[in-house]
Amino acid sequence: MLRLLAAAFVFALACQARAEVLVGVAGPMTGKLAWTGTQLKRGAEMAVAQINSAGGVLGQQVRLVVADDYCDPQQAVAAAKKLVADGAVFVIGHYCSGASIPASEVYEEAGVLQISPSSTNPSLTDQGRANVFRVCSRDDAQGLVAGNYLADHWGEKKIAVLHDNTTYGKGLADETKKQLNRRGVTEAIYQSYAPGKDDYSAEIAALQAAEIAVLYLGGYHTETALMVRAARDRAYSVQVISGDDTATEAFGLIAGPAAEGTLFTFVADPRRNAEAAEVVERFRAENFEPDSWTLHSYGAAQVWVQAVAKAGSLELEHVIAALRQNQFDTVLGRIDFDEKGDLTVQAWVWYVWRNGEYVPLE
Incomplete structure (x- = not known):
């Protein structure tokens, strides 16, 4: 009887472990770009909280794991390996192109999806790695x-x-x-x-x-x-x-x-999007202004959860197929991807700093 109870307990623990999906967010959490890293982290945290409150992903709750790459290529590889070892199936990151590009090789080898909120260098997607996407435009x-x-x-x-x-x-x-x-x-x-x-x-x-x-x-x-x-x-x-x-x-x-x-x-400031209004207010209610790339981090998570739902699976190949074949409604607006994993619409606009804030150039 004790053996049966022990086996049942182990099985229950295993089921519990499988009922949690790990998602990573990687960026410069310390150093001179820590401000931006915080933006990415807060965007991912808010997205994961909303995903979980809506029932999670395929009935499983999501847990966020944070990795600091210091915007450094070598540390980015170490951060990517840590996220892979932790069991992340999807990574929001990295911020810096010089971090995203070497990390993408680690994710490809491990079968992990990478969606960068902010890495703009063309090489990231020009490499042809099927697991790499971005929700920002190119340089x-x-x-x-x-x-x-x-x-x-x-x-x-x-x-x-x-x-x-x-x-x-x-x-x-x-x-x-x-x-x-x-x-x-x-x-x-x-x-x-x-x-x-x-x-x-x-x-x-x-x-x-x-x-x-x-x-x-x-x-x-x-x-x-x-x-x-x-x-x-x-x-x-x-x-x-x-x-x-x-x-x-x-x-x-x-x-x-x-x-x-x-x-x-x-890019067009997503804080001004009607689709982002509710999320922006949530951030501001927490006394946090989601400037820079916060909403891109949030949007990357939105794209992933919608792709998983359309695929009906967390398996990488099925999620990739869903990403390539569908459009996604996000705080960034409606987006879709080309064969490289880039946005089909590339848009850059001009801003100017006025009275302590940046505003569209008129």
Whole structure:
């Protein structure tokens, strides 16, 4: 009898274990991009809570596992291996392209679905890994928009294109430069800068001496904010333009009043979507503003849970088929994917920092 009870107890534990689905979220939870990592984490947490309150996935509750990759390629691989070892069947992440790309190999080998909320470098999906998707647009489309804008508005001025040598930063700068050059405009300066410094006054002084009128920065918001501050400290009115990582409150906090007038490209702010209104209010009720990529993290989870429901299975091949064959209603609007795992509609729009917040450029 005791053996039967023990066996029944073990069986019950096994059933309980199988009744829980593990989902990972990976990004820079510490370091200079921790603000953004928190946005991704909060988006995933809210999504998982809503999924569970609605009955879970295929009758099973979802548990979120968080992994810190520090926006570093090697640590991203370690984080991916940890999530795989934990038993995650799906990962929301990573934030940085330089983290997502090496991690994607780990997920492919382990049969884990990866949907990045924010990695924009084309290489992520150009690799052809069937398990990789993203709910953001690509940098070749972002660079096209940025290059055209530079050519249209400052084609006769001295333009500098700087990047931080990261997969994201250099990739975006190169795509922008490529389109600028296609338009017949040659930049006066193209070079890299060292990320992670506390002061960029020397770099800004060199640009001022070269009479640069427009500075395009391919990199992350911390360095962009410090360069804007350094320029304003010198009463240097260079127009600073950057990419989507500038869409975060952290940029405004670091740059302070110097943020005013900074231009950048970003996807259409999902906080303004009617589909996101209820979720946005939920965040704000918790005294949390879902700026930057929070709703993209939430949207990635929405896509996954809908795909699983359509597939009727958690098996990767069935979920991938559902992702490729259907449209999904999310806080980001209705989306679908092409054969690479990219959004079929690539959209970038212009924003400007005004009075301590970023607003659409009119």
